[in-house]
Amino acid sequence: MSLNIGGMRVALDGALEGVFADMRREFSAFFDSLVQGDILRLDGSNAVAELHELTNRESLDVVPNTPAFYVIFSDFKVDGSPSRLMLSDGRRAIYRGEGATARYRLESHLFNTAYEAGFDGRRASKDKFSENYYGACLKIKEDESGIDIDDEPYSRARWAVLVVRLPRSTSVIRKQAELAFDNRFRRPAASREI
Template structure:
């Protein structure tokens, strides 16, 4: 086979392997979230109530998936959102980051976050939590009007030493189980329904009444 043909074949093999790993990971996270539902008291998750600027340090610098829940109602285009509630508050945003504590601060403590980063001459996250339809890149201050009249909590699924792609799979698995939160509006590619259904079948998973089960396992 000519050199170009061989290299094209290798690229095709590589893409198929990546696609299979992606689908298997998303389906695996679906199973994780169904068998270990996120909650304030769930083992393996980290729950933090945002009550002061010091709260963000308690989140830590771990890599992972995070969920922001609040009784604040975003002024955004309405759509079917997320069914999950944490500490009896609806989840309005979910995201992923290499440094979750810092990323959540950029969303909820935005002014202090930007001042600190400028002081250290470090790069700043410019696209942050957006809760209204006004122009701008988002980010709020939880202790400023009107947000200080509301409750804010964060739940983290630590995924230490993970890559961005893997954490994206966690986001997509979360969305498959609970629905995408109203303020999560990223344009990232999501696996097709047919691809996920095929992956579930290959992996021996089935969904019955909202619960993922292993086909052939004892009830």
């Protein structure tokens, strides 16, 4: 008797695609509940989604360091096709992503110098160290990875982040949120992954 491994793989891939499509529909419906048109509207009653203004590294301390999907908003000009999602003051979504530790992930994007120093310090202070290193970051320009919004020229812009808490989620689940977001609002210009 032989085994049809190829057929098993096709069946598994088909089943997974169906599950992923269901996840993207659920995330899309959730995103629709947060907006009027393409303007983000949070009234404080949503226990999963929260908007945080960011000005300096300390302003990031209120962001939960849990698994999450997030969207970075700014009025800093980013070349490329803009996302349709905006805040009521005109700041546009310039990046969307996901991470197992949202605060560290956002620090790697927006306070990159502090993130690098903090990561190196955490690694040096522990015998067993398993924290993910976030090296691929927001790209305002093609040749940079991560910025410092408390330094020029970024400090002249206004910054905020929408954090959607996704406890017990995996990266595979959070990536479906990214795809649902892109389908609903277009991929933000600084989300330059291929």
